[in-house]
Amino acid sequence: MPKKRILIVEDDVDILRLLTLELQDAGYEVLPYESGMRGLSAIREAEPDLVVLDLGLPDLSGQEIARRIRRTGDTPIVILTAADELGTKVEMLNAGVDDYLAKPFHVEELVARINVQLRKRSLGATRKVGDMTIDPVRRQVFWGEDEVRLSPREYDLLAYLASQPGRVYSRKEIESNVWGENLPPSSNVVDVHIANIRGKLRDAGGYGVIRTVRGIGYALKS
Numbered sequence: 356m357p358k359k360r361i362l363i364v365e366d367d368v369d370i371l372r373l374l375t376l377e378l379q380d381a382g383y384e385v386l387p388y389e390s391g392m393r394g395l396s397a398i399r400e401a402e403p404d405l406v407v408l409d410l411g412l413p414d415l416s417g418q419e420i421a422r423r424i425r426r427t428g429d430t431p432i433v434i435l436t437a438a439d440e441l442g443t444k445v446e447m448l449n450a451g452v453d454d455y456l457a458k459p460f461h462v463e464e465l466v467a468r469i470n471v472q473l474r475k476r477s478l479g480a481t482r483k484v485g486d487m488t489i490d491p492v493r494r495q496v497f498w499g500e501d502e503v504r505l506s507p508r509e510y511d512l513l514a515y516l517a518s519q520p521g522r523v524y525s526r527k528e529i530e531s532n533v534w535g536e537n538l539p540p541s542s543n544v545v546d547v548h549i550a551n552i553r554g555k556l557r558d559a560g561g562y563g564v565i566r567t568v569r570g571i572g573y574a575l576k577s
């Protein structure tokens with residue numbers, strides 16, 4: 356199994372070095388960054404399995420980075436805060452942070468928290484995209500409070516688009532990941548399924564959830 360990749364942004368070089376060594380020791384691949392801006396662009400490129408953010412960074416705060424990550428994805432985020440920054444707890448949770456740890460902390464505790472978050476994800480935690488909630492364990496989709504009843508294939512297709520909201524998936528990608536094969540070029544089965552999902556979402560009050568990108572494929576509105 357490939358190593359899980361953890362990206363850390365922490366401007367305190369000593370802490371950054373310590374965390375890097377300890378997390379490597381715990382079996383993770385670590386991408387350490389001192390700068391918020393650089394860390395943020397690396398997050399987009401490297402697609403880490405989890406991100407550890409120091410809250411107080413000189414250029415871009417950990418909270419702002421968390422908010423930007425949440426605009427396009429649901430990578431687990433653990434925030435490190437100084438004790439006097441605890442007042443921002445609610446704001447952090449609102450920014451979509453999964454967990455936080457106040458400094459000073461034991462590295463073992465951070466490793467334990469990281470393990471918990473990654474385990475949750477591998478079980479398939481319920482996730483929200485806008486007003487839509489997807490529960491991969493029960494394979495259910497809700498719009499607000501209302502369940503959107505989908506066929507198994509419709510569920511797989513919607514969950515696949517939701518794996519990266521905003522990203523455009525080509526028909527070929529959808530076919531090979533949802534149907535497990537490339538369908539004949541004349542087949543409109545993907546479009547038919549999309550139309551059915553749209554209809555069911557609309558019935559529940561969800562309009563414009565799936566975007567058609569002409570000549571390419573489909574994307575979930577992020």
Ligand code: CA
Nearest residue numbers: 366409411412
């Ligand atoms: Ca700091």
